[in-house]
Amino acid sequence: MHVTRLDIHQFRRFEQVHLSPAPGLNVITGDNGAGKTSVLEALHLMAYGRSFRGRVRDGLVRSGQSALEVFVEWQSCVGGDDARARPSNADGADPVARIRKAGLRHAGHAWEGRLDGQSVTHLGEMCAALAVVTFEPGSHALIAGAGEGRRRYLDWGLFHVEPGFLPLWRRYSRALKQRNALLKARASDTQLDAWDHELAEAGEPLGRHREHYLTALQPGFSRLAAELAPTLGETRLGYLPGWRRDDLSLADALLLARPRDLQSGFTSVGPHRADWRIEFSAVPGREALSRGQAKLTALTALLAQAEHHAAACGEWPVLGFDDLASELDRSHQRRVLQWLLASRAQIFVTGTEPPSALADVASRFSLFHVEQGQVTRGS
Numbered sequence: 181m182h183v184t185r186l187d188i189h190q191f192r193r194f195e196q197v198h199l200s201p202a203p204g205l206n207v208i209t210g211d212n213g214a215g216k217t218s219v220l221e222a223l224h225l226m227a228y229g230r231s232f233r234g235r236v237r238d239g240l241v242r243s244g245q246s247a248l249e250v251f252v253e254w255q256s257c258v259g260g261d262d263a264r265a266r267p268s269n270a271d272g273a274d275p276v277a278r279i280r281k282a283g284l285r286h287a288g289h290a291w292e293g294r295l296d297g298q299s300v301t302h303l304g305e306m307c308a309a310l311a312v313v314t315f316e317p318g319s320h321a322l323i324a325g326a327g328e329g330r331r332r333y334l335d336w337g338l339f340h341v342e343p344g345f346l347p348l349w350r351r352y353s354r355a356l357k358q359r360n361a362l363l364k365a366r367a368s369d370t371q372l373d374a375w376d377h378e379l380a381e382a383g384e385p386l387g388r389h390r391e392h393y394l395t396a397l398q399p400g401f402s403r404l405a406a407e408l409a410p411t412l413g414e415t416r417l418g419y420l421p422g423w424r425r426d427d428l429s430l431a432d433a434l435l436l437a438r439p440r441d442l443q444s445g446f447t448s449v450g451p452h453r454a455d456w457r458i459e460f461s462a463v464p465g466r467e468a469l470s471r472g473q474a475k476l477t478a479l480t481a482l483l484a485q486a487e488h489h490a491a492a493c494g495e496w497p498v499l500g501f502d503d504l505a506s507e508l509d510r511s512h513q514r515r516v517l518q519w520l521l522a523s524r525a526q527i528f529v530t531g532t533e534p535p536s537a538l539a540d541v542a543s544r545f546s547l548f549h550v551e552q553g554q555v556t557r558g559s
């Protein structure tokens with residue numbers, strides 16, 4: 181898929197900007213604080229319902245304004261009714277490209293969205309339609325940070341490639357909320373039994389989906405890690421289910437944890453506590469990674485996910501790289517850019533200048549310049 185139009189209104193320092201990006205490589209330059217990151221952030225907001233720099237109420241709406249608006253138009257070759265379905269090209273013909281449109285108005289807490297001219301009731305509907313993978317200075321948290329980011333990474337992939345995952349995830353989240361409320365209210369065993377059952381019914385398959393997904397990412401991850409970070413040695417991804425799954429069913433684990441959970445008022449076992457880790461043959465563990473290595477590992481994970489998405493859904497997600505040149509040295513920039521250009525995905529790269537390695541790998545790209553709250557097309 182590729183974005184053909186991006187309109188941003190009352191978003192951070194932008195009053196109103198409009199961008200018509202090219203299908204290939206788009207480079208967005210500007211001075212510090214000009215608003216380059218904000219362009220990627222607006223796209224990310226539409227695709228995730230949140231910014232990679234925190235929540236909407238943490239300053240995305242332009243000061244003095246009550247709401248921001250983002251409008252994205254993109255070309256997709258996958259059907260609109262189920263964006264996760266593979267394109268039907270049994271006769272070998274190219275899938276038909278289709279223009280899709282989404283608009284989002286966000287007032288901090290309240291939001292309104294439209295997808296292809298229809299109002300949407302769940303932000304998730306827009307997030308499932310537009311797939312964007314963003315690498316930004318905070319991305320190293322995917323490796324070095326808390327488990328929540330790593331669970332979100334798996335879930336994002338699954339929302340797009342596995343149609344049955346979203347209802348399962350919603351069912352699990354609802355059951356977890358109910359169980360936690362009952363624990364806080366010190367409800368009876370009979371009431372808790374019902375929600376333990378529901379949690380286990382949704383949680384077991386949810387965990388299996390995540391584990392299968394991680395297994396599916398392994399070959400691409402290993403290949404990319406060998407290209408981008410060969411000094412780390414061989415890599416192996418491992419799923420941690422969130423309970424002692426080898427010994428117990430989730431239903432039994434919940435029952436066993438109940439006295440402790442009643443004390444604390446929250447559910448201590450289950451897929452909401454799941455995680456995944458990477459083992460490296462040449463490094464003792466993620467704690468031993470340098471910051472640069474953690475960034476490269478995070479980048480490897482994101483690119484592996486994008487590649488898997490392309491294979492599973494029949495088209496690449498849009499790829500955004502914030503400040504690539506300050507995140508990676510020149511030789512890594514070159515390797516990443518070469519890989520990206522070979523993918524034929526739509527790519528956005530920001531920087532105070534075009535990345536130095538670009539001269540080694542690309543003679544043609546579309547340039548945009550951000551200055552004084554405006555985005556202009558460069559030459």
Ligand SMILES: Nc1ncnc2c1ncn2[C@@H]1O[C@H](COP(=O)(O)OP(=O)(O)OP(=O)(O)O)[C@@H](O)[C@H]1O
Nearest residue numbers: 192193212213214215216217218239240241242243
């Ligand atoms: N809610 C807001 N209202 C108005 N201006 C804002 C708001 N939030 C952020 N800004 C301004 O918007 C700009 C955000 O810039 P952004 O982070 O996108 O810049 P950048 O070009 O990526 O900068 P850098 O190169 O320093 O990373 C900054 O000038 C910041 O002061």
